[in-house]
Amino acid sequence: xxxxxxxxxxFEGLEAQHLSDLRSLDEHDRERLLMSGVDVSELGxxxxxxxxxxxxxxxxxxxxxxEIMDIKDALKKYDGLPEYFWKLVDKDKDDYTRKAxxxxxxxxxxxxxxxxxxKEPVQSCLFIKSQKAGQSVHNIVIVxxxxxxxxxxxxxxxxxxxxxxxxxxSEFFVKKNAKLTFTMVHNWGENVSVVPRSAGVIEEGGVxxxxxxxxxxxxxxxxxxxxxxxGRGAVARFNSVMVAPKGSHIDSGNRIILNAPDTRGEIISRxxxxxxxxxxxxxxxxxxxxxxxxxxxxxxxxxGGVIHAIPELKGAAEGVELSHEAAVGKIAQEEIEYLMARGxxxxxxxxxxxxxxxxxxxxxxxxxxxxSIDRTIEESQKDMF
Amino acid sequence: xxxxxxxHVKIGERExxxxxxxxxxxxxxxxxxxxxxxxxxxxxxTLMGFGNYTVTEGKIVFKGQDITxxxxxxxxxxxLGMSFQRPPTIHGLPVRQMLKLIARGRDVDLEGMAxxxxxxxxxxRDVNAGFSGGEIKRSEIxxxxxxxxxxxLFDEPESGVDLENMALIGRTVRELIENxxxxxxxxxxxxxxxxxxxxGLIITHTGYILDYITADRGQVLYNGHLxxxxxxxxxxxxxxxYGYKECVRCLRVxxxxxxxxxx
Numbered sequence: 001x002x003x004x005x006x007x008x009x010x011f012e013g014l015e016a017q018h019l020s021d022l023r024s025l026d027e028h029d030r031e032r033l034l035m036s037g038v039d040v041s042e043l044g045x046x047x048x049x050x051x052x053x054x055x056x057x058x059x060x061x062x063x064x065x066x067e068i069m070d071i072k073d074a075l076k077k078y079d080g081l082p083e084y085f086w087k088l089v090d091k092d093k094d095d096y097t098r099k100a101x102x103x104x105x106x107x108x109x110x111x112x113x114x115x116x117x118x119k120e121p122v123q124s125c126l127f128i129k130s131q132k133a134g135q136s137v138h139n140i141v142i143v144x145x146x147x148x149x150x151x152x153x154x155x156x157x158x159x160x161x162x163x164x165x166x167x168x169x170s171e172f173f174v175k176k177n178a179k180l181t182f183t184m185v186h187n188w189g190e191n192v193s194v195v196p197r198s199a200g201v202i203e204e205g206g207v208x209x210x211x212x213x214x215x216x217x218x219x220x221x222x223x224x225x226x227x228x229x230x231g232r233g234a235v236a237r238f239n240s241v242m243v244a245p246k247g248s249h250i251d252s253g254n255r256i257i258l259n260a261p262d263t264r265g266e267i268i269s270r271x272x273x274x275x276x277x278x279x280x281x282x283x284x285x286x287x288x289x290x291x292x293x294x295x296x297x298x299x300x301x302x303x304g305g306v307i308h309a310i311p312e313l314k315g316a317a318e319g320v321e322l323s324h325e326a327a328v329g330k331i332a333q334e335e336i337e338y339l340m341a342r343g344x345x346x347x348x349x350x351x352x353x354x355x356x357x358x359x360x361x362x363x364x365x366x367x368x369x370x371x372s373i374d375r376t377i378e379e380s381q382k383d384m385f
Numbered sequence: 386x387x388x389x390x391x392x393h394v395k396i397g398e399r400e401x402x403x404x405x406x407x408x409x410x411x412x413x414x415x416x417x418x419x420x421x422x423x424x425x426x427x428x429x430x431t432l433m434g435f436g437n438y439t440v441t442e443g444k445i446v447f448k449g450q451d452i453t454x455x456x457x458x459x460x461x462x463x464x465l466g467m468s469f470q471r472p473p474t475i476h477g478l479p480v481r482q483m484l485k486l487i488a489r490g491r492d493v494d495l496e497g498m499a500x501x502x503x504x505x506x507x508x509x510r511d512v513n514a515g516f517s518g519g520e521i522k523r524s525e526i527x528x529x530x531x532x533x534x535x536x537x538l539f540d541e542p543e544s545g546v547d548l549e550n551m552a553l554i555g556r557t558v559r560e561l562i563e564n565x566x567x568x569x570x571x572x573x574x575x576x577x578x579x580x581x582x583x584x585g586l587i588i589t590h591t592g593y594i595l596d597y598i599t600a601d602r603g604q605v606l607y608n609g610h611l612x613x614x615x616x617x618x619x620x621x622x623x624x625x626x627y628g629y630k631e632c633v634r635c636l637r638v639x640x641x642x643x644x645x646x647x648x
Contacts, residue, residue, distance in 0.1 A: 332473060333436060334473045335473045335475055337435050337436065337457060338469065338472055338473055338475070339475070339486075340456070340457035340458040340461065341433050341435075341457050341458075341461055341466075341467050341469075342461060342466075342483075342486070342487045342528060342532055343458055343461040343462050343487060343489060343532060344458060344486060344487075345456075345458045346456075346458070348486070349458075352475075352478060352486065353475060353478075355477065355478075356475055356476050356477025356478040356511070357476060357477060358477070359476065359477035361477065
């Protein structure tokens, strides 16, 4: 798979109009947002952020414990964010990071107050509406000491958008005893190329739970978010669910670096190919003890395609405990027959098993988002059998 | 309820059942004995219609319908219910959700049923994930309670179950098959028994289950043949004393003499 040719896309000049209300989006766009976990009514949300094409379109904070603004405003307000901006991701890593450094369209800056437990999620959406649009955003999330935050971020393209590209730099800072749940739902299109570059650092006693859901086609997705556990007792978890229909090329990994004693890392990925290609990578590295890590990547091939699971473990200290479990296969006939013996027909049985396999339940998502994901899984099952 | 006629079954090229005839009446409980590998589990699997078991001759009639070619779920919906001895784990499917799927929209008291088999603390666990032998049995019984079959196929209710759990499992199997009938004023037990609809076909090695249920008839399956019909208790005593070798002799005796006393 060739890299994304950035010269094919327009990175400037598509500044969206500012919206006074998310409900002013048209029906199709609202629908796309909803599928990505973004509720335009903003009920049950602590705040919202929308970046459309090349600029911020909406930003609203409902909870004074959390600050949400466009990254450009944050850079101005906080003198360029010297402790955070380009601190975890190398701006010279590749063509995409260089492009992102060269063209900064926006992105979100989200920071909690120390000790603030933000119960309702903050929602954000990076949306592409124009043809041939190249989106380049930079996001910074800071969860201050003893605070808690859940961010739901949906990335989507408008129904009519054909070809586009998205570069997203994300840097996460989870401070001492803080907790971040970050749920990302991708709804790109079959002509959209996506290259997120994400990294996070978790300090002592901090927890980072990262959920990733991709059920819709994408032309090309390549990412390898890395979380470093830098303080004693820090915990990181990745849960990913990916479906690749024909035409999708997904190269996606998760990396956890256990750099302090008493740290734990877990990577779980569930992938289904219905004709596309998935390279499911995973890497846990341990440089301190005691440290525990477990990596589980399981794939089902339903209706063609390729799944290439590449789990890696590196222990660099005596006493580390790292393990992995990888499987690529099909639905067991025995399981289908078991459910059929209880009265489920073959289709009900297989869809029940697939839904259980994808196991979105463990992500602990708000009911509405969970429903929307369940519906999308159901729709995508048409390609599976 | 169930009529099996001259049933021949193959797994691949190997014939595992060669000419089974078996009738089970409404409300009747039938016990199937037999050594390991004699074809007992194959018979149950064939009745349920699983893929590996190919009927080459004969037919299965259930509630008056020829189900020899029916799919597994059609049989289940018609009222055949089976307790698996080694069911697969279904990851990501909690027991509670499984029970709802089985009930198919019928209003059932899941909590109450689960408490009956002491399984309410497992409702949020994935089906069969890390269950012990006894937990698997309780889970299977609970699923059958939600399914309400009219013929229960039970493969070794006592396997992998400790003595303490055996009493619970024995009682609930009785509940499932005998619908918990106790004498009522104005009706004799005999009348109640006649009204009973649920039948059972139970495989047992140890016979412990016979302490809990009223089994009407029994037979030994040996090498793919059914033989030696008698009361289950008598068959059990006989096997305990002499093993299955007597069945071999019994099969050698020409038909017609097989029923004659052997001693």
